[in-house]
Amino acid sequence: MDTLLLARLQFAATASVHFLFVAVTLGLVTLLVGLQTAWVLTGNPRYERLTRFWGQLYVINYVLGIATGIVMEFQFGLNWSGLSRYVGNVFGAPLAIETLVAFFLESTFLGMWIFGWHRLRRGVHLALLYGVALTAYASAFWIMVANSWLQNPVGYEVRGGVAHLTDFSALLTNPALWMALGHVVSAALLTGGLLMAAVSAWHLNRRTTDHALFRTSLRIGVVTATLAITFVQGFGFAQFGPVGAVQPTKFDSDNPDADALIADWTARFGPGDYLPPVPANVGLGFMILIGFGLGLLWLLLPLLWRDWIIRLRFPLWLLMLALPLPFVALILGWIAREVGRQPWVAYGLLPVDQAVSPISPWLMATSLTGFTLLLGALAVTNWVLLARHAARGAADPALGRPPAQPPADDSRPEPAFA
Numbered sequence: 001m002d003t004l005l006l007a008r009l010q011f012a013a014t015a016s017v018h019f020l021f022v023a024v025t026l027g028l029v030t031l032l033v034g035l036q037t038a039w040v041l042t043g044n045p046r047y048e049r050l051t052r053f054w055g056q057l058y059v060i061n062y063v064l065g066i067a068t069g070i071v072m073e074f075q076f077g078l079n080w081s082g083l084s085r086y087v088g089n090v091f092g093a094p095l096a097i098e099t100l101v102a103f104f105l106e107s108t109f110l111g112m113w114i115f116g117w118h119r120l121r122r123g124v125h126l127a128l129l130y131g132v133a134l135t136a137y138a139s140a141f142w143i144m145v146a147n148s149w150l151q152n153p154v155g156y157e158v159r160g161g162v163a164h165l166t167d168f169s170a171l172l173t174n175p176a177l178w179m180a181l182g183h184v185v186s187a188a189l190l191t192g193g194l195l196m197a198a199v200s201a202w203h204l205n206r207r208t209t210d211h212a213l214f215r216t217s218l219r220i221g222v223v224t225a226t227l228a229i230t231f232v233q234g235f236g237f238a239q240f241g242p243v244g245a246v247q248p249t250k251f252d253s254d255n256p257d258a259d260a261l262i263a264d265w266t267a268r269f270g271p272g273d274y275l276p277p278v279p280a281n282v283g284l285g286f287m288i289l290i291g292f293g294l295g296l297l298w299l300l301l302p303l304l305w306r307d308w309i310i311r312l313r314f315p316l317w318l319l320m321l322a323l324p325l326p327f328v329a330l331i332l333g334w335i336a337r338e339v340g341r342q343p344w345v346a347y348g349l350l351p352v353d354q355a356v357s358p359i360s361p362w363l364m365a366t367s368l369t370g371f372t373l374l375l376g377a378l379a380v381t382n383w384v385l386l387a388r389h390a391a392r393g394a395a396d397p398a399l400g401r402p403p404a405q406p407p408a409d410d411s412r413p414e415p416a417f418a
Contacts, residue, residue, distance in 0.1 A: 006365055006368050014068070018068040026136055026192070033130060050217055057390060082345075106136055109135060155168065186229075205317070214394075232291055294326070
């Protein structure tokens, strides 16, 4: 067994599973902001019920997503001590900011929003949800800042064999950052929108008594997913230019820049295979195919007129069958971005074999088995709970349920004494 291969498999499992939770969280919180804003502005109880229903699914995913994030964080200290030692002074800065934003501000706002139903004024309660959404986007931003630095190290200098941050603004202007951030955010909106559309389609296909309610969420989900897939495609193809410029070996290994770079790496780090593995390009190709396939969502928009999307029935089945596709595309996109920079942890700066912790293969195998089982249990638990609560419908979700009213007459019979 190879310690490096096991460590990479473990990180791939933890990071990819956590990424799915993040996408659902980011997509749903954006839709929740729109639903609760509509309720506050219009006073329509339909939007309140939709906020409670989708908010409950959001909270389930968020809580279990935090657990997967904690599991993933252990990777850096346990398996990648070389990464922490060599580039921790640079890579750790955006991660520290993200931790403060995600685990303190976002969780605090969310807790106050959960327990603030019927205790806070509507405007204050809505402001808390806006705080949750803004900090969620800030968390995604800083994670992408850190990841983009690994894709294209900038704003640093090496002193005493350790990288030190010299220009914080360079992290924010990294060519590998902004298009990738737009791609991830739009992919999250696509995932959240299609999840809302698919769950609504399931209820409408069963001829639910809450027809008007799920008709509304179906329309919101379809419109959101349709607009989002356009941005997914735009930001996705827009990345080829800046990413190809800073990572010449990722997309085209035959260009002169790639050849010169490989020659330089060979002189500095010794002979090796400096081209990305085949799965990176395979994942990229299949992700693009899924993106084009989901572009057919535009054909469903005209069917919203006079509710033909519900009357015809088969579009509802298409939405339900399409639900796994964004999740598959997320994993494939992660493979294309992360595996495509191999054999580097920090591109051109730190090879993976110098970043892995010096521990025995058997210990790494034990860690891989344990973490994979834990992550699998969390993922299965999450989807079982989501499916169960989604199937119950929006009759009376636990989230936002009004407190029980005390009886009008609280008099009790006098105790009988012998």
